Amino acid sequence: MTPRPVLNRILLALAGLVLLGGGLLVLAAGLDVYRSNHLTPPTGWPLTLPGDVLLGSADRARWSSQGWWWWPAVIAALALVTLLALWWLLTQLHRHRPGTMPVGGTPPQAGIELRGQALGDAIAAEASTLPGVHRAHVRITGRAAHPRTRVDLILTPQGSPKAALQALCDGPLRTAGQSTGRPDMGTDARLRVAHHKARRTQ
Numbered sequence: 001m002t003p004r005p006v007l008n009r010i011l012l013a014l015a016g017l018v019l020l021g022g023g024l025l026v027l028a029a030g031l032d033v034y035r036s037n038h039l040t041p042p043t044g045w046p047l048t049l050p051g052d053v054l055l056g057s058a059d060r061a062r063w064s065s066q067g068w069w070w071w072p073a074v075i076a077a078l079a080l081v082t083l084l085a086l087w088w089l090l091t092q093l094h095r096h097r098p099g100t101m102p103v104g105g106t107p108p109q110a111g112i113e114l115r116g117q118a119l120g121d122a123i124a125a126e127a128s129t130l131p132g133v134h135r136a137h138v139r140i141t142g143r144a145a146h147p148r149t150r151v152d153l154i155l156t157p158q159g160s161p162k163a164a165l166q167a168l169c170d171g172p173l174r175t176a177g178q179s180t181g182r183p184d185m186g187t188d189a190r191l192r193v194a195h196h197k198a199r200r201t202q
Contacts, residue, residue, distance in 0.1 A: 156194060
């Protein structure tokens with residue numbers, strides 16, 4: 001696992017724990033759990049009874065006395081945090097694709113590079129000629145240092161999935177691995193059968 005997914009999972013776990021803990025504390029106050037069960041609420045936590053509010057009138061007046069700039073600054077800071085969170089979420093949803101990759105064997109020759117889309121098109125063109133394969137679509141995902149191949153094979157009605165997968169590994173994928181100097185490049189393959197119209201007999 002690369003460091004970035006590890007960091008993302010740690011941040012997600014910490015954020016989830018903070019939100020879960022805050023939600024449980026708010027729920028406990030709303031259900032009057034502390035008073036009904038004779039429990040001691042956390043020290044300094046303002047919400048202990050159903051009628052409590054997070055920011056009372058005295059607190060609002062005290063913070064308002066700091067100056068006219070206080071609440072605009074707070075709103076701007078919260079808006080900035082929200083925008084950063086949305087940006088981070090969008091970066092997680094975006095699938096990274098390598099722009100170019102070095103080619104030329106192991107080790108790769110300096111100055112010789114191949115675009116990820118061109119490599120995917122080359123693999124798809126060769127895979128489409130395999131026996132039992134009707135059409136192929138290939139995408140190269142991941143980063144240049146750790147590319148990954150996603151292959152969609154549409155088989156003919158008479159095609160054998162086992163034979164087509166073996167031919168794919170022995171042919172286009174092996175050639176791509178040798179060309180890029182990455183014989184162990186990860187691959188995700190999805191096989192489907194092409195739809196065909198039933199023949200009508202007289």
